[in-house]
Amino acid sequence: DVKVTQSSRYLVKRTGEKVFLECVQDMDHENMFWYRQDPGLGLRLIYFSYDVKMKEKGDIPEGYSVSREKKERFSLILESASTNQTSMYLCASTWDRGDQPQHFGDGTRLSIL
Amino acid sequence: GDSVTQMEGPVTLSEEACLTINCTYTATGYPSLFWYVQYPGEGLQLLLKATKADDKGSNKGFEATYRKETTSFHLEKGSVQVSDSAVYFCALSDQRSGNTPLVFGKGTRLSVIA
Numbered sequence: 001d002v003k004v005t006q007s008s009r010y011l012v013k014r015t016g017e018k019v020f021l022e023c024v025q026d027m028d029h030e031n032m033f034w035y036r037q038d039p040g041l042g043l044r045l046i047y048f049s050y051d052v053k054m055k056e057k058g059d060i061p062e063g064y065s066v067s068r069e070k071k072e073r074f075s076l077i078l079e080s081a082s083t084n085q086t087s088m089y090l091c092a093s094t095w096d097r098g099d100q101p102q103h104f105g106d107g108t109r110l111s112i113l
Numbered sequence: 114g115d116s117v118t119q120m121e122g123p124v125t126l127s128e129e130a131c132l133t134i135n136c137t138y139t140a141t142g143y144p145s146l147f148w149y150v151q152y153p154g155e156g157l158q159l160l161l162k163a164t165k166a167d168d169k170g171s172n173k174g175f176e177a178t179y180r181k182e183t184t185s186f187h188l189e190k191g192s193v194q195v196s197d198s199a200v201y202f203c204a205l206s207d208q209r210s211g212n213t214p215l216v217f218g219k220g221t222r223l224s225v226i227a
Contacts, residue, residue, distance in 0.1 A: 004156075033214060042219035043157075043202070058214065090156055098206045099145040099164045102215055104156035 002027045006091050006105035014113055019078040021108050023091030029103075030096040032074035034058075034066065037088040037107070049074055050096065081112045115140040119203045119218035126193055126225050134188040134221050136177075136203035144205040146170075146179055146186040147215070151200045160188075160201070193225045 007022035025032065033048040035058075045058030047066040055066050063085060067075040074093075078085055088109050092102040120135040138144065145164045149157040161170030166181035175190045186203060203218040 040219075043217045045214050048214055092157075098213065099162075100206075101147055101149075101159040101162055102157075104149075104158070106154075106156045 002103040004091055004093055004103050004105040006108050008108050009106060010109050012111045012113060013081050015081060015083060017081050019081050019110070021076040021089055021110070023074045023105055024072050025093040025103070026072065027093065027103070028071065029093035031094045032068065033092040033102065034074065034076045035090045035092065036060070037090055043090065046076065083112050086110060086112045115144065115205060115207060115216045117203050117205055117216050117218040119221055122222040124221060124223045126223070128195055128225055128227050129192045132188070132190040132193045132223065134201055134223070136186045136188065136218060138184050138186065138205050140205055140207070142207060144207055147204045147206070148175070148177055148188050149202040149204060151202065153199070157202060195225045195227055198223055198225045
């Protein structure tokens with residue numbers, strides 16, 4: 001089975017901190033994604049990557065950056081956390097084929113105080 | 114661009130009732146279609162998929178048929194259980210490019226009461 005592992009289930013940080021969310025997949029997937037999920041807004045794509053060191057902006061990249069130094073790991077960085085970034089963050093990965101589903105981690109519920 | 118519209122929730126049903134969650138899409142080309150389920154406190158899990166017109170995806174008693182003529186992919190189950198309480202997401206993928214992210218609907222929350 002595909003395993004997508006997010007480093008933390010719950011995280012509490014303070015305004016202005018630099019926050020790192022880590023995601024690792026074990027299926028040699030080319031593509032990896034970061035979403036945030038908020039009530040009433042569904043899933044919104046922050047960034048995605050289709051290869052090592054490659055990244056593409058999603059719908060809401062402002063205030064975030066990403067890093068993909070190895071194929072299996074995709075990190076989301078909040079450069080200077082703000083309270084409006086309190087949310088559920090979901091990582092996903094998939095093969096480089098349009099008919100393949102994305103596989104999701106369990107999510108990180110991040111609270112910025 | 115591509116889009117997915119699914120019925121607003123929440124949906125509340127009694128155990129053993131029939132379920133239909135509507136999903137329609139707009140896409141150029143011939144997308145793959147997916148239903149995901151999210152149980153409380155968890156990430157999204159693939160429930161079923163269909164990759165071409167008239168395909169029927171099925172899993173755990175749920176079914177959905179890819180209808181190209183009506184651009185729909187409605188989720189159905191004949192008899193729901195309390196354990197089906199979750200949020201359900203319809204999504205599409207552009208088959209022309211594996212690098213294109215999935216497009217998700219906003220999700221429909223289902224509550225099943227005993």
